[in-house]
Amino acid sequence: MNEMISTLVFYAMAMVILGTALGVVMSRNLVHSALLMTACFIGVGMLFFYLDADFLGAMEFMLYSGGVAILVVMGVMLTKRHDGPPGNPFNNNTILALGGAGLFVLVMIGVVISTPAPAGGYVSPDTVNELADMMLNKYILPFEIAATLLLAALVGAIILAKGDGEA
Amino acid sequence: MSIGLGHCLLLAAMLFSIGLYGALAKRNIIAILMGIELMLNAVNINFVAFNRFTVVSDLTGQLMTVFAITVGVAEVAIGVALAYRIYNDRLTINVDELDNMKG
Amino acid sequence: MFYDFALEHAWLIPLLPAMAFVIIGMITRSYGKLSAAIAVCMSFISFLLSSGVTYALVNYGISVEQPFVQQLNWMHIGSVSISMGVLIDPLTAMMLMVVSTVSLLVQIYSVGYMKGDKGYGRFFAFLSLFAASMLGLVLAVNFLQMYVFWELVGLCSYLLIGFYYYKVSAREAAKKAFMTTRVGDFGLLLGILLLQINFGTLDFMELREIIPAYISMAGTGLMTVIALLVFVGPIGKSGQFPLHVWLPDAMEGPTPVSALIHAATMVVAGVYLVGRAFFMFTELPCVMNVIAWVGGFTAFFAASIAFTQTAIKRILAYSTISQLGYMMLALGVGSLTASFFHLMTHAFFKALLFLCAGAVMHAMADEANIFKMGGLRKKMPITFATMTIGVLAIAGIPPFAGFFSKDEILLAAAQVSTPLYVLATLTAFMTAFYMARLLFVTFCADPANEESYEHAHEPSKFMLFPLIVLAALAVVSGLWGHLEGFGEWVRFGHPHEAGIDMTIAVSSTILSFIAFGIAWNIYVAKRWSSDTIAEKTGILYKLSYNKFYIDEIYEALIKVFVDGVAKVFYWIDIYIVDGIVNGLAHLVGGISWILSKAQNGQAQHYSGVFICGVVILVAYSLYFLAVLGGAL
Numbered sequence: 049m050n051e052m053i054s055t056l057v058f059y060a061m062a063m064v065i066l067g068t069a070l071g072v073v074m075s076r077n078l079v080h081s082a083l084l085m086t087a088c089f090i091g092v093g094m095l096f097f098y099l100d101a102d103f104l105g106a107m108e109f110m111l112y113s114g115g116v117a118i119l120v121v122m123g124v125m126l127t128k129r130h131d132g133p134p135g136n137p138f139n140n141n142t143i144l145a146l147g148g149a150g151l152f153v154l155v156m157i158g159v160v161i162s163t164p165a166p167a168g169g170y171v172s173p174d175t176v177n178e179l180a181d182m183m184l185n186k187y188i189l190p191f192e193i194a195a196t197l198l199l200a201a202l203v204g205a206i207i208l209a210k211g212d213g214e215a
Numbered sequence: 216m217s218i219g220l221g222h223c224l225l226l227a228a229m230l231f232s233i234g235l236y237g238a239l240a241k242r243n244i245i246a247i248l249m250g251i252e253l254m255l256n257a258v259n260i261n262f263v264a265f266n267r268f269t270v271v272s273d274l275t276g277q278l279m280t281v282f283a284i285t286v287g288v289a290e291v292a293i294g295v296a297l298a299y300r301i302y303n304d305r306l307t308i309n310v311d312e313l314d315n316m317k318g
Numbered sequence: 319m320f321y322d323f324a325l326e327h328a329w330l331i332p333l334l335p336a337m338a339f340v341i342i343g344m345i346t347r348s349y350g351k352l353s354a355a356i357a358v359c360m361s362f363i364s365f366l367l368s369s370g371v372t373y374a375l376v377n378y379g380i381s382v383e384q385p386f387v388q389q390l391n392w393m394h395i396g397s398v399s400i401s402m403g404v405l406i407d408p409l410t411a412m413m414l415m416v417v418s419t420v421s422l423l424v425q426i427y428s429v430g431y432m433k434g435d436k437g438y439g440r441f442f443a444f445l446s447l448f449a450a451s452m453l454g455l456v457l458a459v460n461f462l463q464m465y466v467f468w469e470l471v472g473l474c475s476y477l478l479i480g481f482y483y484y485k486v487s488a489r490e491a492a493k494k495a496f497m498t499t500r501v502g503d504f505g506l507l508l509g510i511l512l513l514q515i516n517f518g519t520l521d522f523m524e525l526r527e528i529i530p531a532y533i534s535m536a537g538t539g540l541m542t543v544i545a546l547l548v549f550v551g552p553i554g555k556s557g558q559f560p561l562h563v564w565l566p567d568a569m570e571g572p573t574p575v576s577a578l579i580h581a582a583t584m585v586v587a588g589v590y591l592v593g594r595a596f597f598m599f600t601e602l603p604c605v606m607n608v609i610a611w612v613g614g615f616t617a618f619f620a621a622s623i624a625f626t627q628t629a630i631k632r633i634l635a636y637s638t639i640s641q642l643g644y645m646m647l648a649l650g651v652g653s654l655t656a657s658f659f660h661l662m663t664h665a666f667f668k669a670l671l672f673l674c675a676g677a678v679m680h681a682m683a684d685e686a687n688i689f690k691m692g693g694l695r696k697k698m699p700i701t702f703a704t705m706t707i708g709v710l711a712i713a714g715i716p717p718f719a720g721f722f723s724k725d726e727i728l729l730a731a732a733q734v735s736t737p738l739y740v741l742a743t744l745t746a747f748m749t750a751f752y753m754a755r756l757l758f759v760t761f762c763a764d765p766a767n768e769e770s771y772e773h774a775h776e777p778s779k780f781m782l783f784p785l786i787v788l789a790a791l792a793v794v795s796g797l798w799g800h801l802e803g804f805g806e807w808v809r810f811g812h813p814h815e816a817g818i819d820m821t822i823a824v825s826s827t828i829l830s831f832i833a834f835g836i837a838w839n840i841y842v843a844k845r846w847s848s849d850t851i852a853e854k855t856g857i858l859y860k861l862s863y864n865k866f867y868i869d870e871i872y873e874a875l876i877k878v879f880v881d882g883v884a885k886v887f888y889w890i891d892i893y894i895v896d897g898i899v900n901g902l903a904h905l906v907g908g909i910s911w912i913l914s915k916a917q918n919g920q921a922q923h924y925s926g927v928f929i930c931g932v933v934i935l936v937a938y939s940l941y942f943l944a945v946l947g948g949a950l
Contacts, residue, residue: 051217054217054218054254055217055218058218058222062222062226064259065226065230066226066229066230066233069233069234069253070233071229072233072237072243072249072250072253072276072292073233073234073236073237073246075239075249078243078245078246078271081246081249082245085249085253088253088256089256092256092259093258095223095260095263096259096260099223099263099266099267100265100267100281101263101266101267101268101277101280103277103317104263104277104280104281104284106258106531107284108259108282108284109258111284111288112252112256115288116252116287116288117289118216119291119292120245120248120249120252120291120295122295123245123248123295123298123299124245126238126298126302127245127298127299127302127308128294128881129246131243134243134245135243136241136242136243137241137242137309138240138241138242139241139242139310139311139920139921139922141239141240141922141923141926142240143223143924144239144257144923144927144930145236145238145239145240145922146236146240146296147930148235148236148239148926148930148933149232149233149235149236149239150232150930151930151933151934151937152228152231152929152933153228153229153232155933155937155940156224156225156228157225157228158937159940160221160225160228161221161247163221165219165220165221165268165290166220166268166269166270167270169266169267169268169269169270170270171266171274172273172274175274175277178237178273179274179277179281180280182273182274182278183281187278190282192295194218194282194285194286196301197286197289197318198288198289200289201288201289201292201293202277202292203289204293204296205292205293205295205296206296207272208293208297208299208300208931209300210294210298211300211303211314214248235929238922238925238928239922239925239929247922306596310920310921310922311920311922313919313920313921
């Protein structure tokens with residue numbers, strides 16, 4: 049019974065994620081796309097909870113559904129033309145893109161089917177403590193590099209957005 | 216039938232391919248950025264799923280996701296800034312008009 | 319001793335004029351007198367060295383059988399090794415003497431003749447280069463060295479004929495000379511290549527041993543071909559029929575050039591080549607026949623044209639062709655001695671005649687037509703005297719040089735073939751006639767143009783000195799050669815007995831006198847009108863006057879043949895060669911046009927293709943590398 053609910057929950061989340069993702073791609077309105085993308089991220093965050101990664105789930109909600117979504121919406125707003133809602137047209141590469149994506153899925157399906165499933169694993173429930181421990185001990189260097197990257201991205205974004213003539 | 220690694224991987228693969236389609240087939244830079252974000256999330260799902268369903272003693276997979284999210288966020292910031300620049304310069308954010316590399 | 323030094327350093331003989339060429343060409347070209355001084359000095363030193371070599375040759379008894387050879391390896395390619403060096407035997411020594419003497423005298427003459435010409439320095443540079451090339455040719459140890467210098471003298475000839483390059487006729491003449499001799503050189507080159515291929519060597523001394531042995535073993539078939547090809551070179555260079563057409567036109571050059579190159583030295587290079595390779599030709603009777611008949615016919619043919627020409631240098635040019643024909647005839651009947659004896663005497667008296675003609679033209683403000691001169695005997699006594707000596711020498715009047723050498727040739731021809739002898743004697747008669755005509759009309763007839771007659775004067779002493787020296791040589795060289803046993807030194811095979819057949823000598827002399835008499839009666843005493851004769855002989859006169867229309871025939875042939883071939887090639891070029899090339903270009907263009915469609919400049923398109931490629935590669939590698947155990 050428990051297992052069945054679990055399965056149903058997974059499929060529900062999968063439906064949400066894939067459906068909203070499809071909506072993001074197919075929508076004619078860029079603002080709708082942005083909103084659907086936020087919903088998609090919420091689905092992904094819930095999937096993280098489902099997979100016992102509660103800290104990551106929270107991060108997903110905050111960073112993606114919050115930060116990234118706002119950034120994207122601001123981007124839409126900044127680059128919008130004055131007439132009508134921002135369009136979200138396709139280019140001439142749809143067939144090529146569809147072929148590439150379809151092939152990718154096919155290959156992945158093949159790989160997944162032919163790979164024997166590993167035995168069930170275990171995840172510590174106290175993810176926050178453990179992640180903090182790893183981040184500040186074993187992975188301190190990547191952590192610092194990520195911090196530098198963020199700083200660089202911040203400065204870069206400012207400079208790019210500011211332009212040359214407006215010093 | 217219980218949910219296993221395979222389900223998560225397939226879900227991630229589909230999400231990835233949808234993102235890929237968006238990134239390749241859209242004209243608008245912002246839409247392309249969204250597609251890329253979807254692809255990044257698919258990767259994150261994979262990390263978390265592997266961490267959950269394989270026998271590992273620590274949370275390396277989740278940690279990698281943290282870094283991936285960091286990089287993804289930075290990328291969105293830069294991407295939006297770029298889109299804004301391009302829009303300022305050319306009054307368009309349609310990528311297929313940016314064909315300076317045309318042979 | 320000096321002659322030892324000269325013999326050991328014979329390579330200096332061509333090198334010194336070559337140095338003069340370089341010095342004049344690079345440094346002193348714009349200082350005319352200095353250039354002339356350098357050229358004359360170098361020529362004089364190389365004349366001295368040549369004399370030293372000749373003296374040493376006599377002193378050490380260097381003979382045709384045991385020549386003096388110095389050579390060093392010039393290049394070594396695979397199995398082919400090519401050397402350069404000097405080969406000195408009596409033939410060489412004689413040629414050295416002739417070439418260096420004539421070129422020295424002509425250079426001295428040019429000091430006066432070319433005075434005031436703006437190309438003064440250039441002229442001496444070319445003359446020096448010519449002297450160097452000709453001396454190098456004479457000293458050659460093998461066919462290749464000879465060919466190199468052979469081409470160099472051709473180049474000098476081209477440069478000097480076209481010396482007045484601002485005149486269209488001079489340019490055309492230079493081109494004609496160069497291309498006509500080219501035809502001959504091509505044959506010569508083919509012959510040389512065949513020799514190298516068959517015998518692996520081009521060395522004269524080695525070939526002299528190999529070829530007779532080869533012929534006695536393998537027959538004459540191949541050698542005949544080679545010899546004929548080699549002989550094509552002399553036909554071109556020595557103005558033999560049918561490649562003689564360039565030589566009369568070559569008279570566009572300055573007169574000293576005509577004297578030096580187109581009368582005395584370069585044109586005998588062909589004769590010298592045949593003489594040098596005589597070991598090859600004597601083994602092949604049919605080739606010898608060809609040589610004899612080509613020579614005999616050329617001699618007669620050219621003389622018959624000289625009959626009616628009016629330009630003084632053209633008459634002399636045709637006479638040169640005729641005399642070269644004599645030399646070839648002598649070679650063809652197997653008498654190297656007679657040929658080279660005539661070569662030597664001819665060099666002296668023909669250079670003399672040309673220099674006299676130059677002096678006359680100089681005096682008459684470059685008038686070339688003899689019928690517009692006349693009466694110069696009183697105005698230019700020394701020139702008249704020397705010219706008379708030259709004419710007597712070429713006409714074969716004893717005891718002048720031509721008598722002895724011509725007699726040797728007639729004798730040699732008579733011993734081999736009566737038709738050739740008759741032809742040669744007839745030619746001698748004609749030669750005497752047209753030379754007498756030239757002399758009488760120019761010097762003895764009444765002045766045709768009073769004004770230019772009044773201005774006529776003797777040339778400067780620079781020009782007179784060579785005339786006198788050459789006149790002296792024209793008088794004594796024949797007798798000297800006859801008495802001193804020329805044939806003992808310059809010979810092929812056993813020593814040649816110098817003898818005079820009284821029948822031949824007397825008959826040819828009488829014929830010459832008759833010719834003189836006829837010419838006197840027509841042109842001086844005016845007993846017979848030349849116009850009437852011209853009318854009576856009609857077509858013959860016209861043929862001769864128009865040089866048997868050889869030039870016109872060539873032109874027509876070239877028009878038909880070359881233009882026809884050119885049309886065919888034009889078509890091939892336009893439609894096939896260009897078609898292929900343009901087709902390839904269009905093909906490549908089309909393919910690249912298709913490929914460039916892929917380069918549409920859209921990063922998304924690129925990355926789409928890239929993704930597809932990656933996925934396909936991954937699938938492929940998974941499948942074939944059996945990572946999945948063949949599941950896919």
